[in-house]
Structures are given as structure tokens and as C-alpha cells.
Amino acid sequence: MRAAAFTDLSGPEGVRTIERDEPEPGPGEATVDVAACAINRHDLWILEGDSAMVDADDLPFVTGLDVAGVVSEVGDGVRGVEPGDRVVLCPNETCGECRFCREGPENTCERFSLYHGGLAETACVEGDRLIPLPDGVDAATAAAIPTAYMTAFHMLRRAEVGPGDLVFVPGATGGVGVAAVQLSAVFGAETIGTSTSASKLERVRELGLDHGIESAEIDEIREAVAEIGEPDAVINHLGGEFTRLGQSVMRRGGTMAICGRTAGGESTIDIASLFLGHKRIVGSTMGTQDDLRRLVELTADGDLEPEIDETYALEDTDAAFAAMQDRESVGKIVVEP
Ligand SMILES: NC(=O)c1ccc[n+]([C@@H]2O[C@H](COP(=O)([O-])OP(=O)(O)OC[C@H]3O[C@@H](n4cnc5c(N)ncnc54)[C@H](OP(=O)(O)O)[C@@H]3O)[C@@H](O)[C@H]2O)c1
Numbered sequence: 001m002r003a004a005a006f007t008d009l010s011g012p013e014g015v016r017t018i019e020r021d022e023p024e025p026g027p028g029e030a031t032v033d034v035a036a037c038a039i040n041r042h043d044l045w046i047l048e049g050d051s052a053m054v055d056a057d058d059l060p061f062v063t064g065l066d067v068a069g070v071v072s073e074v075g076d077g078v079r080g081v082e083p084g085d086r087v088v089l090c091p092n093e094t095c096g097e098c099r100f101c102r103e104g105p106e107n108t109c110e111r112f113s114l115y116h117g118g119l120a121e122t123a124c125v126e127g128d129r130l131i132p133l134p135d136g137v138d139a140a141t142a143a144a145i146p147t148a149y150m151t152a153f154h155m156l157r158r159a160e161v162g163p164g165d166l167v168f169v170p171g172a173t174g175g176v177g178v179a180a181v182q183l184s185a186v187f188g189a190e191t192i193g194t195s196t197s198a199s200k201l202e203r204v205r206e207l208g209l210d211h212g213i214e215s216a217e218i219d220e221i222r223e224a225v226a227e228i229g230e231p232d233a234v235i236n237h238l239g240g241e242f243t244r245l246g247q248s249v250m251r252r253g254g255t256m257a258i259c260g261r262t263a264g265g266e267s268t269i270d271i272a273s274l275f276l277g278h279k280r281i282v283g284s285t286m287g288t289q290d291d292l293r294r295l296v297e298l299t300a301d302g303d304l305e306p307e308i309d310e311t312y313a314l315e316d317t318d319a320a321f322a323a324m325q326d327r328e329s330v331g332k333i334v335v336e337p
Pocket residue numbers: 039040041042147148151170171172173174175176177194195196197200237238259260261262263284285286324327331
């Protein structure tokens with residue numbers, strides 16, 4: 001079978017199509033003919049050599065978390081799916097034994113990790129991580145959902161976003177950003193989003209963004225947000241200086257959920273404004289398999305339309321990563337092996 005592999009960690013030019021042995025499912029596993037696999041900035045970190053998870057000894061490395069396709073074979077003990085089923089993978093990997101797994105939610109597992117291997121014609125996965133797809137949800141749409149939408153969904157719930165709330169999404173045009181905008185609307189909330197690109201912001205407005213701010217300047221963004229209102233919640237996947245910004249603009253008692261560090265891994269915060277304003281800052285990673293199930297249902301019911309910027313053939317996976325690196329896209333980038 002063919003796979004798109006990282007052969008060096010210098011960036012998109014390090015992606016090559018390679019031949020690999022067809023995987024065979026072991027006990028509890030299933031193989032999936034991959035119809036679609038979305039990419040995430042997590043994969044780009046790996047490709048740029050900026051992830052502790054993968055180094056030169058691991059090459060060639062096949063990434064790809066968000067797999068959708070058709071089950072080809074199942075190993076012993078797999079229940080719930082059978083060959084021929086259309087499915088989407090929940091990429092969570094948990095130990096099932098630690099205190100956090102027992103008490104839940106499962107994404108707090110102390111040995112939490114993620115599936116990698118979807119950028120290939122066949123993926124070998126844990127059978128009980130597969131969710132059957134309703135007829136109305138095509139593979140590319142399903143592949144767009146797991147990482148970006150589960151993460152945004154979980155963050156919105158951690159921030160207790162509800163009807164009438166105002167949600168601030170710095171960087172509203174990418175995978176998690178667009179998901180946060182669309183899911184805020186599902187929760188009945190209004191959104192403020194930022195981008196450095198007027199045309200991308202316009203597209204996100206069409207997807208439901210209520211207030212767009214075209215700027216990269218922190219002080220300019222701060223003033224523009226203040227003119228709109230005091231956000232009840234901040235969905236922060238950028239980290240860096242957007243952290244202090246988010247903390248300063250949110251209302252008394254507001255919550256900022258953080259899941260990423262695209263704009264930097266460190267920030268200072270205004271401690272007095274944090275305690276005097278009774279504000280909360282919470283870390284959040286991925287979501288639960290049940291979240292994914294609900295997101296697939298929302299999509300099947302037409303309440304959510306996951307946004308795909310463009311689909312790429314497996315041999316063009318390098319171009320898919322270049323598009324992400326060049327900040328060209330709105331929503332998800334999907335590879336179709
Ligand atoms: N913890 C978790 O479970 C989890 C899960 C998913 C994602 N994440 C993290 O969340 C972040 C977003 O992931 P993603 O897949 O949604 O990425 P993505 O699609 O590449 O995000 C693109 C967005 O980020 C903005 N952006 C890109 N580079 C920037 C920079 N240097 N400074 C400011 N804004 C920048 C873009 O703004 P423009 O419109 O201006 O181009 C765009 O809105 C990543 O850090 C990722 O690792 C974490």
C-alpha cells in the first residue's frame with residue numbers, strides 16, 4: 001500500500017509517497033481503507049521538527065489522526081463494526097487503567113496519546129475507537145471532524161458557553177478556529193474572531209462569525225474587542241501573547257480555555273486582573289469519543305457543516321502541508337488516499 005511519509009523533518013518538501021506492507025489487524029484491531037484523512041497543525045509541528053514525539057530515529061514517519069473510510073478486516077474480539085462499514089476514527093489513545101480513565105473524561109488519561117497513521121491507503125486502528133457513519137455524512141466531512149471539532153467542542157463546554165454568550169476566538173480561520181465559531185453558534189452564542197486576512201475573515205463570516213477583526217496587532221485587537229463587548233469565554237488555540245490579551249478582555253468571571261501554542265509557548269498574565277475579576281484559565285486537550293459521536297450526529301442532522309478548504313490526493317500531501325504552513329486555508333485540509 002502507499003503512504004505519505006515524513007522522510008525528513010525540514011518541512012513540506014520532506015513528504016514522500018512510499019510503499020509499505022499492507023497491515024493486518026491484530027486482536028482488538030481493525031483495518032480501514034482510508035477514504036479521507038484530515039491534517040492538523042499537530043502534524044505540521046512534527047514535520048517542522050518541533051515535536052518531542054518524533055525525531056530522526058522514527059523516520060520515515062506516517063502521521064494522520066483523523067481517519068474516515070471503510071472497514072476492510074477486523075481482528076479477534078472486535079465488536080461494533082464489521083467489514084464494509086463506513087466509519088470515522090476517534091484518534092484518542094488511553095490506557096483504560098489510570099485514575100483519570102476510571103473517573104473520566106477519558107481525554108484526561110495520564111498516558112493520553114493520539115493515533116498516527118491515517119495518511120495511507122490502509123490504517124490499522126483499535127476497533128473500539130471506530131464510530132459508524134450515518135449515510136448523510138461523507139468521508140471527507142467525517143475526517144474533518146475529530147481533532148478540530150472535538151477540541152473546540154470540549155473547550156466550549158469547559159468554558160460553560162451557553163445561549164446569549166459572547167465568545168472570543170483569536171485566529172478564527174483555521175481548523176480549531178472555524179470549529180469554535182460554528183460550534184458557538186450551535187450553543188447559541190455570538191462570536192468575535194480575528195485573522196490577518198480580510199478574504200479568509202469574509203469566508204468565516206459566511207460560516208457564521210458575528211464580528212470579525214482583521215489584525216495581528218494585540219493592542220488594536222484589544223480595542224476592537226472592547227468596542228463589541230466583554231467576552232464570556234475565550235477559545236485560545238494560539239497561546240503566546242493572545243493569552244494575556246484573552247485574559248484582559250474577558251468579563252468578570254469569564255473563562256479562557258487554552259489548547260495550543262501556535263503563536264508561542266509562553267505568556268505573562270496580569271495576576272491582579274485574574275483574581276480581582278474572578279477569571280478562570282483552563283487547559284484543554286482533545287475531547288471524548290462520546291463528543292465525537294455527538295458531533296457526527298449534529299452533522300448528520302444538518303446542525304453542523306464542518307468546513308473543508310480543499311482536498312488533496314495522497315501524492316499531493318506535501319502541497320496540503322505547504323498550504324497549512326502558508327496560512328492559505330479556511331477550515332480543514334483533507335487528504336484523500
Ligand atoms: N491540545 C489539543 O488537543 C489540540 C487539538 C487541536 C489543535 N491544537 C492546537 O491548536 C492550534 C490550532 O490547530 P489547527 O490545526 O486549528 O491549526 P491551523 O488550522 O493551522 O490554524 C490556523 C489559524 O491559526 C492562525 N495562525 C497561524 N499562525 C499564527 C501565528 N504565528 N500567529 C497568530 N495566528 C496564527 C491563523 O490565522 P490567520 O487567519 O491570520 O492566518 C488561523 O486562524 C495548534 O497550536 C494546535 O497544536 C491542540
